[in-house]
Structure formats: structure tokens, C-alpha cells
Amino acid sequence: MTLLLIRHGETALNATRVLQPADTPLGPRGLAQAEALARRVAPMDIAGILSSDLPRAMQTAQAIAATTGCEIRTSTLLQERNFGDLRGRPYDALGFDPLTMETAPPGGESSADFGARVRTALSAALEVQRAVGGCLAVVTHGLVIGRLLTDCLRLGPGMLRPASISNTSITIVGVTPPYVVELLDSTSHLDAGGLREGPRSLSGG
Numbered sequence: 001m002t003l004l005l006i007r008h009g010e011t012a013l014n015a016t017r018v019l020q021p022a023d024t025p026l027g028p029r030g031l032a033q034a035e036a037l038a039r040r041v042a043p044m045d046i047a048g049i050l051s052s053d054l055p056r057a058m059q060t061a062q063a064i065a066a067t068t069g070c071e072i073r074t075s076t077l078l079q080e081r082n083f084g085d086l087r088g089r090p091y092d093a094l095g096f097d098p099l100t101m102e103t104a105p106p107g108g109e110s111s112a113d114f115g116a117r118v119r120t121a122l123s124a125a126l127e128v129q130r131a132v133g134g135c136l137a138v139v140t141h142g143l144v145i146g147r148l149l150t151d152c153l154r155l156g157p158g159m160l161r162p163a164s165i166s167n168t169s170i171t172i173v174g175v176t177p178p179y180v181v182e183l184l185d186s187t188s189h190l191d192a193g194g195l196r197e198g199p200r201s202l203s204g205g
Contacts, residue, residue, distance in 0.1 A: 047134025052078035077121035080141035084108025164203030
């Protein structure tokens with residue numbers, strides 16, 4: 001039994017390094033990435049899908065649902081960290097790194113509050129996994145997966161935490177403590193068709 005932690009596909013704002021408003025959808029490459037992801041996970045015997053309710057995650061989850069026939073459940077706990085008034089602003093023009101800031105930006109969420117929410121999200125995902133009785137695909141965001149890796153999960157032998165989480169990457173995690181990572185940030189489904197993100201794509205926000 002496993003969780004498949006999946007980051008959503010690329011958005012136009014990822015590619016142009018802008019912190020994203022909540023309603024940001026996938027861009028054309030992100031939609032193609034989601035289709036490639038869906039083809040990869042189709043034979044994995046997925047029993048259910050749990051997704052952030054933000055559009056970029058939902059569109060990714062919908063591609064998986066189309067190939068697996070699974071129902072999508074949603075959770076606000078899986079949303080990306082809320083950067084409040086910084087959303088819509090170019091990351092490189094801010095003069096600081098909002099992705100690592102401890103304090104809450106105006107109208108946003110502190111690192112501590114975000115971490116607490118992510119830990120609650122993992123507990124909720126494990127409850128859904130037990131309910132569906134099989135592998136659960138969890139579609140979420142780069143900073144959520146990164147925080148799970150830091151706070152909640154144990155890397156498998158020889159694994160190193162990636163500097164960023166790739167669009168539509170798959171991270172497979174066991175569902176019993178200590179929640180060992182079996183596969184980390186895998187994007188082999190993007191090798192064909194030129195679907196990999198650019199090296200400066202923003203991972204989070």
C-alpha cells in the first residue's frame with residue numbers, strides 16, 4: 001500500500017517565475033505533462049485520487065481520473081502555501097525568497113502554520129488511503145511535497161532531498177510509519193516529447 005505524491009503540471013506562471021494566484025490553471029505544456037503522467041500511472045492499480053482543490057492540481061487529477069476511472073476527492077489542506085498579497089508578483093523582483101520566509105506575508109500563511117497544515121494533510125490522506133484500501137494518488141503542490149519530505153517522511157537508502165519538486169513528478173511513500181520514500185521526484189514520463197520544464201521554472205508558490 002502506498003501514497004503517490006504528485007505535483008501538478010506546469011503553469012504559465014511557473015514558467016515565468018511569478019507567484020501564483022489561487023485560480024491559476026495549467027498551461028499548454030502542463031496539460032501535456034498531465035496527460036503523460038496519466039499514461040504512466042494508468043497501470044499502477046490506483047484505488048483513489050485525493051487532490052488540492054486549486055485548478056492546477058484539479059486539472060492534473062482529472063487527467064489521472066480519465067485513465068484510471070477513479071473518483072477525485074478534494075482537500076483544501078493540500079493547497080499550496082498561501083503567499084497572500086505576494087501572489088501575482090514576479091519572484092525575482094521581490095528582493096528576497098518568499099518560498100523560505102518564516103513569517104506570514106500580508107494576507108498569507110506563516111511557515112509554521114503551513115507546516116502544521118501539511119502534517120494534518122498527511123494524516124487526512126492516510127485516512128483516505130485506508131478507506132479506499134489501495135494505492136492513493138495525492139495531487140498537490142511543490143512546497144507541500146517539499147515540506148512533507150522535510151517534516152514527515154524518511155528518504156530511502158541513497159536518496160537525497162531534491163532542491164525542488166518537478167512538475168508532475170511522482171514520489172511514492174509507504175503508508176506505515178516511518179513513511180519511507182520508495183521513489184523520489186520521478187519524471188521519466190516527461191522524457192519523450194520535450195515536456196520537461198525549463199531549468200528556471202518556479203517550484204512552488
